Amino acid sequence: MQQICPECGGKMIYDVSTKHYLCNKCGLYVTREQLQELRWKLRQLPEDERRKKKRMEDEYLSWWLSRKR
Numbered sequence: 001m002q003q004i005c006p007e008c009g010g011k012m013i014y015d016v017s018t019k020h021y022l023c024n025k026c027g028l029y030v031t032r033e034q035l036q037e038l039r040w041k042l043r044q045l046p047e048d049e050r051r052k053k054k055r056m057e058d059e060y061l062s063w064w065l066s067r068k069r
């Protein structure tokens, strides 16, 4: 199965002898477990940022609306 680098989006080559994935673009060298962990972290972060931003926008909107009245 072709793996995509979580750092740069490049193609990753699986080295059977060392059981590591190597990115041919940025040189990221990780195990399958580390790769999944990185993916999970990267997926979680933008989600949190988005939620924080949305909450700030909601707060600003309610403040703006209450001020106008």
Ligand SMILES: [Zn+2]
Pocket: 005, 006, 007, 008, 009, 010, 023, 024, 025, 026, 027, 028
């Ligand atoms: Zn890469």
